[in-house]
Amino acid sequence: MTIRLLLADDQALVRGALSALLGLEPDLEVVAEVGSGTEVLPAVLAHHPDVALLDVEMPGIDGITATAEVRRAAPDTRVLIVTTFGRPGYLRRALQAGASGFVVKDTPAAQLADAVRRVHAGLRVVDPMLATDSLVAGESPLTARETEVLQAARDGSSVAAIARKLFLSDGTVRNHLSSAIGKTGATNRAEAVITAEGNGWL
């Protein structure tokens, strides 16, 4: 009995390459490939794969919310996150969303098929290095507003621009930013954005 797979990655070349890699295994079969988060759920419902391999960074819906969608609508399909960035927050949020495994793209190629088989067998697969980091970094200390404001600050917007975008007062934006800067241990808006991104808090 072969394990049926769905691949979701926004980079077509990587998607095709992973398909070729997994297709070499006799017990694995790629039944669907999609390039955006919005296509994941329809494809899962159409093909009923055993395991869905999802990237986190994708256009449309990101892999984590796509995971939650899949778990709710098709509980028989297990989800394995395959992503570039080993951000601690990603791992935690992915597992909370119901993912069965989390693999970073710089793990050896030979291990991927094994990870798929373990996930299919009902086991959890988590990069041990990452798991400890995730515990250290923990959950985001930022409040909802602080997160919003930091997100809006990512592109280098000024306080005034952020305030207009979020319908807030300039002073309020500065307060939220200041608070976020303090919580991230930064001295600076830009630094705060960087460390928050690095921890997967945005």
Next chain:
Amino acid sequence: MTIRLLLADDQALVRGALSALLGLEPDLEVVAEVGSGTEVLPAVLAHHPDVALLDVEMPGIDGITATAEVRRAAPDTRVLIVTTFGRPGYLRRALQAGASGFVVKDTPAAQLADAVRRVHAGLRVVDPMLATDSLVAGESPLTARETEVLQAARDGSSVAAIARKLFLSDGTVRNHLSSAIGKTGATNRAEAVITAEGNGWL
């Protein structure tokens, strides 16, 4: 006669997957895989591949300077850049460094083997979309110092920190930054960094 390939990509999973993808083609053979820019040249000298597929973003030496190294030390090995980001400056600099082709990672997987064959045949392979962008964005308008200062500003450093790092006066750093901000059409240090990065000027 098979075409002998070298793969360089920092993500082991992608590397292995590309290897599997290209290995499916009867006329292609992957003879070496490396995960950093510093390993490229030794591997080329050791295995004499016909075509080297290099990523731009790699630890150690980046793919573009690695291209230059390879062209100088092993002119028979042609270089095909395979990268995530279609930054206009990357393309221009890659071609200047002697690359024969430039492929973005979201091109269809089926085209990669063709690109390899064309490069091997002595043709140039360039994403047409990207080529026009490259002409529009053109060469970096930033001077050497402005580039250095912007690079130092990437991590959110303050003016004082940048000045210390580059052994400059605070005022000079501010001047260079101001000039870079003007040239990039930004209103802001952070914006300047973003647009400069997007154009591959850093």
Next chain:
DNA sequence: ACGTCGCCATGACAGATGTCACGTGCTGCC
């Protein structure tokens, strides 16, 4: 009912930032 917490806002302040004018010295080019 009370305290706590998040959210919003205001006002004030110091420090950082971006701009401008101006001057120096060096280099390359016509």
Next chain:
DNA sequence: GGCAGCACGTGACATCTGTCATGGCGACGT
């Protein structure tokens, strides 16, 4: 030689940013 461009610096200025104190409002848990 004269000119343009770049690097480097100074000083001054307006603005932006980050911090702090303070207050009101609503939600939540005890």
